[in-house]
Amino acid sequence: MTIGARVLKTGLAVALAIYLSSLFGFPSPIIAAVAAIFTIQPSISRSWQHVTDQLQTNVLGAVVAIISVQLVGHTAISIGIVCIVVILLCIRLRMESTIGLTLVTVVAVMEANQQGWLFAVERFTMVLTGMGAAFLVNVLVFPPRPRHQFIEQVHGAYTQLSLLLRMAISNEMKEDVHRAEKDRLAGVLRKLEERYALFEEERSLLPKRRQARARQLILSKQLIKALHKGADLLDVVEEHYFTAPGSGEWAQRFDSQIEELTKYHEQIMLKLEGKIKVNASIEPEEERETKFIKELTAYLGGNLEEHKRLVFVSSSMFEYAFQLRRLDRLADQVLQREEEEE
Known part of the structure; x- marks a missing residue:
């Protein structure tokens, strides 16, 4: 304690x-x-x-x-x-x-x-x-630092999410451990929302600082949204993937796509820490994703009703990818403005 x-x-x-x-x-x-x-x-x-x-x-x-x-x-x-x-x-x-x-x-x-x-x-x-x-x-005495505490909790949430996503399709984690880690992630996300509310309440007197703070708020909101979309993907995989017909033959490709998104999320976090250059090209290759979509569409086209559970999983995965790309662009914009103002 x-x-x-x-x-x-x-x-x-x-x-x-x-x-x-x-x-x-x-x-x-x-x-x-x-x-x-x-x-x-x-x-x-x-x-x-x-x-x-x-x-x-x-x-x-x-x-x-x-x-x-x-x-x-x-x-x-x-x-x-x-x-x-x-x-x-x-x-x-x-x-x-x-x-x-x-x-x-x-x-x-x-x-x-x-x-x-x-x-x-x-x-x-x-x-x-x-x-x-x-x-x-x-x-x-120890004046509150909501921005610093918020970033720490974002990293903690990503660590939990990354662990669960990397094992979501392979299903290698023990059920009790998976449940405990998922509950811990949910708790961290709740605390993150509370910490964001505190960060949002802070006020800056200088106009320049207010503008910088407004950009940080937009970025912070997107950080939370990306984490929630990753958590939603976990829920969808757990509910639909393993009962979907044909999931076994697609396991490796889904696992590879989720692994790539998890790595992308990690690189965005590193960029925000200043460990990767601003505007560095870290986005996953769209050709691979496009090829995956075409193959999956062709597979589902034969019997969409039978394979609709795979549609739920793929939709959630692409939504997570979309929010990560949006976060990447926001991170570049905010970091570049901060460099210009220094």
């Missing part, structure tokens, strides 16, 4: 919130610590957005809590009703992620308001202290 950056930063944020609470002379550090836990986010952009949203809803919640105490008093029923009202307000403002900490503020302020306004303000200040501590830790 490894300790991730977010886990470590949560602990540091809580420690800082408790330290600041003692420094400011707060009677208890619990509220500040809870606020710090709620505020830690996986990216700086999301952290800043979360802090601004939390600030708005917590101010709103504190005001509602103070007014409610003056109007209906401090009872269990009144606190429950105010919590319902605040939840509805947060949903109305489309700030659902802030509900947890806002309710902590409401309960703390309503519980403290009977002891005077200053005490209620102190409780609210404790919440702000915890939020500030978490934001500082998130920015200063």
Whole structure:
């Protein structure tokens, strides 16, 4: 078991919130610590957005809590009703992620308001202290690098996909190992989508950097799409290939085509790492692919209904090839623009 950056930063944020609470002379550090836990986010952009949203809803919640105490008093029923009202307000403002900490503020302020306004303000200040501590830790300690983490996960996903694709037709991998590796690939692809969402949220202040970032986003989206098409090919092979009539006599040719596409995918990844020249010709020979299509079409033409499962497999394979070629062109364009701007 490894300790991730977010886990470590949560602990540091809580420690800082408790330290600041003692420094400011707060009677208890619990509220500040809870606020710090709620505020830690996986990216700086999301952290800043979360802090601004939390600030708005917590101010709103504190005001509602103070007014409610003056109007209906401090009872269990009144606190429950105010919590319902605040939840509805947060949903109305489309700030659902802030509900947890806002309710902590409401309960703390309503519980403290009977002891005077200053005490209620102190409780609210404790919440702000915890939020500030978490934001500082998130920015200063191991600041999130969504682009770097995204590329690492792309390489991890390709490694899993390559292993499975190279053995898809030959069916040499043990079933339990194949299932475990495929589940791992699905998990990596899910995390990749989440990481892309974080990368997409990042903002650049300089116009030049915004343009470069926009190109990287387009390239990153295509990287994900190519991986998904490779995973789709795996599913189609598993579902249709081995039950298709005539699959045995086509096994070597399908295996060769998939091996060639896997190698092409690998070379694109190497190009993005700067290990292959920009605009280097790494695309598989179209003549081989055209010959394969003609032979397969002639074979299927005799009895298309009987061999339609092979059509599903070949269609998925050609779609994967199409997305790889598109990725190759995008990679050349982005890398060339980056070289020109340096």
